[in-house]
Amino acid sequence: MRKLIVTLMLATMATGVAAETYTVGQQDKSFTEEQLTIKTGDNVEFENNDPFFHNVFSLSDTKFFDLGSYPKGESRTVEFTEPGIVEVECAIHPQMKMTIEVEE
């Protein structure tokens, strides 16, 4: 009985703080989303669907990251821990831009 209660508590806690993971593709030299709204603690997985390399990055104050260059079929994930606006771009193809709004 005690074991069951602990398990349920852990499950409830896990549900309460569960972070979502969103997927944004890079396809035809564009991001599949122009704008995305997420919550603090959520993750975004950037998946390359193009037959050439992309280099996703952001120089935003809210979240600075550089995922480096990676090829088709690979993805890399970023956790967004602070609220604010994050401009995301591809370093190789600067016409690729999107915005992530991170809410409290």
Place this chain on the structure above:
Amino acid sequence: MSKWVWPLLAGTVLTSLAPFVQAGETEYVFEAGHPSLQHWLMPEEVPFPEANNPTEARVELGKKLFFDPRLSGDGNMSCATCHNPVFGWSDGMPTAKGFQSRVLGRATPTITNTAFNALQMWDGRKDSLEDQALGPMVSSVEMNVDLKVAQARLMALPGYRTAFDAAYPGEGITDETLAKAIASYERTIISTDSPFDQWVRGDEDAMTEAQINGFKVFVDPDKGNCAVCHSAPNFTDDGFHNIGLASYGEENPDMGRYVSVPLASMKGAFKTPTLRDVTETAPYFHDGSAKTLEEVIEHYALGGTVKDNLSPNMKELDLTTQEKADLLAFLQALTESKEPIQLPDLPL
């Protein structure tokens, strides 16, 4: 004997001209006019910003300004001094010579089809042709002019006052109208009708068999892999890559795009130039280090010289001597035949 030779020869030709190549999502069929090729045709309309519709008066004014050396400090350099139509709108030199013949650090990029560029300059630091136009004028190592002085010179000439008023009524001779007019003229320097374009449209005779085979090498990811960066339709991905030139291995190398975008992959990365009219724009690369297209092909065949921070698109290529020759033949099919340039009458 001849009975044996012919089937063998036919087999060789069929092998070298296999009809299909899969490049990314595109399955190419190498037949003139085939639907799989049509994305290589340039748009019929040249893009322009909403605030600068290229009217005839604006283009005509921009052409005068482009060729007018009075827009430089010493009155001896125009835009066309470096962007010279007889050198494919470049200057035929490894790197440019600026104010008082000072040797500059980078090759002069062509003007051809820059209207279609997402960003301007080798390092992409300018957003538009309007944004770019005044940069070389005010640069102390290039045209080295005070724009107020240049505009006073133009104001003193009735022909220019009339031309500015026709192009931009009531706006006067300002930094903005000067830049807009030059950009409007640059948007007329377009190459969209090369033998390659004619072949894509359906003219079977526009390209030779060697050129068609060269195109196949160009797009094949397992051969030339050129189209990974020199992509359709303007033979550029508008992107930035470190292609492993020897100059990147020198002390204090030109860091290129990294200055504007401080990310590791951008160290030594430069904008992919168009290949349209490429036979007219030697020497090649941002540092002018390749005298010929043969040297360019050899550089890529080696997968670059300096491997530090090399673009992941670069790799050693598996190309035969014949495939390199075909690739060269294809590049020669990217230059369109043009009418001679008519120089403008400048106001005196």
